[in-house]
Amino acid sequence: MNTVIEDDSTLTDRYQTTVPASVRRVLKLKRRDRIHYMIRPNGEVVLTRARDETSQDPVMASFLAFLERDLQEHPENIRPITASTFAEAERLTAGIEVDLDEELPEDDDDTSTTSA
Template sequence: MSSAIEDDSTLTDRYQTTVPASVRRALNLKRRDRIHYTIRPNGEVVLTRARDESSQDPVVANFLAFLERDMQQQPENIRPVTASTFAEAERLTSGIEVDLDEALPEDDDDA
């Protein structure tokens, strides 16, 4: 999105609200879709379309949550990916071929 979308809604007596049309359009929400709320430490609330839980990998989700916490707690450690960083990653992985369709080997517990 190129510019911020802002809108308001009102809470009912039962703490319910209608998601404004501008937000529904921006998130491509349809009837019965689920909404995900992220409450940041500064009190900011981020509203996103909820992902299908059956497609979420719990290991990846936990790793991403760890990264998010780490970046929030230690923002001074965040560094940009520069051209030289990218070149170093390319150098380290040059000549390595990966077949994404290849079956993973069984874990070797004897190692």
Template sequence: MNTAIEDDSTLTNRYQTTVPASVRRALKLKRRDRIHYVIRPNGEVVLTRARDESSQDPVIASFLAFLESDLQEHPENIRSVTASTFAEAERLTAGVEVDLDEALPEDDDDE
């Protein structure tokens, strides 16, 4: 990459943003890829593709390893997702509305 790329994005009320297409192309990012941030003392932020899984949450990693092991040891417990499965999920979530742009409660803003 010989030319500097500059672009902007906006934070939602939930502190989420979309990575601009120009940045995604430059970093060859795909859906579900991880991004690594380095914040320098002068406030400059360097955004790169995450290289390894070592920064993964150890609790989530352990849980996923447990699931993988359990599925391998007990494949008889694996069930197909059927139309009735979806119908049951819809029944259980009926009336639940989610607004991804909803502001976080005050006590959640202090990260």
């Protein structure tokens, strides 16, 4: 978004405020959504939509924590992707189309359709 949007709100006697409609639209906020505040050293406050912790996949979170630990404990294992490695990945995935917005089926772990 290249357009700067500015808006104001007023604090109540109880230090509460209404998030302006323009901000709600940009952040796609709905009732009961949480807001995250980041206060920078210069006093600037950045307001964003808070991540929904309940929607995080616990298996993915554990895997990412494992990767983080492993990278910190064994940085010598980090190697750059070379042109030949990239070319091999392109060769292996040639012709495969993926729709990242496609819903996964409820039984995506069904073993009856696995191939040998």
